[in-house]
Amino acid sequence: MTTREAVLHADYSIRTVTKMSICVALCCVSAYISIPLPFTTAMITALTVVMNLTAFILKPKQTLIVMLVWILLGSAGLPVFVGGTVGFGRLFGPTGGFIIAFAIAYPIVSLLKGRNNSFVRYSLAAITVGIPITYLGGVISMMLVLQVTFWQACVMAVFPFIPGDIAKAVLAAFLGVRINKLYHD
Incomplete structure (x- = not known):
C-alpha cells in the first residue's frame, strides 16, 4: 500500500489533511495575538476563535489531531503557545x-x-460546552500551581473572560458556517 493509499484509506484526503494543516498553522499564529492582563497569568487571545473554528470545520477526530499537534509543537520547543511561549x-x-x-x-x-x-x-456547542471545559482546565491548573482558592482562580481565569469568549465563540460560529458553505466535503 502506497502512502497516498494509506492516507485515503484512513479517511484523510489531501483536502482534509490540508484543512487540518491550515488549522494547526492558524492556531500557532493566533496564539501571538494576545493581550496580557495585570491581575492574572491568563491572557485575552485570538487562539480561542481559531480553536472553535477548527471544531466547526473539522470532524471530532481531526479536531483532536489538530489540538494534539499544536500541543506537541509547543511542548517540543516551538513558540506556539499563547504570547509566543514555549516548552x-x-x-x-x-x-x-x-x-x-x-x-x-x-x-x-x-x-x-x-x-x-x-x-x-x-454557537451553543461552543458556549455551553467548549467554554466551560476550557475554564475548568484553567481553574484547576491555577488552583494547583498558584495555590489559590476556587474563587480566586475564577477571578483570574474565568470572570474577566466570559463576555469576550462568548463573542469569540459567536464569531467562530459565523465564520464556520460561511466556510462550510464554501467548502463542504
Whole structure:
C-alpha cells in the first residue's frame, strides 16, 4: 500500500489533511495575538476563535489531531503557545490547564456541532460546552500551581473572560458556517 493509499484509506484526503494543516498553522499564529492582563497569568487571545473554528470545520477526530499537534509543537520547543511561549513545562504552569483542556473541549464541540451547518447549534456547542471545559482546565491548573482558592482562580481565569469568549465563540460560529458553505466535503 502506497502512502497516498494509506492516507485515503484512513479517511484523510489531501483536502482534509490540508484543512487540518491550515488549522494547526492558524492556531500557532493566533496564539501571538494576545493581550496580557495585570491581575492574572491568563491572557485575552485570538487562539480561542481559531480553536472553535477548527471544531466547526473539522470532524471530532481531526479536531483532536489538530489540538494534539499544536500541543506537541509547543511542548517540543516551538513558540506556539499563547504570547509566543514555549516548552513542555507550560503544560504544568498556571495556564497549562487551558492548553490541556483545549484537547478535550474542542473535539467535543466538534462532535456536538451536528451534521447540519447551523450557526445557532455551533454557537451553543461552543458556549455551553467548549467554554466551560476550557475554564475548568484553567481553574484547576491555577488552583494547583498558584495555590489559590476556587474563587480566586475564577477571578483570574474565568470572570474577566466570559463576555469576550462568548463573542469569540459567536464569531467562530459565523465564520464556520460561511466556510462550510464554501467548502463542504
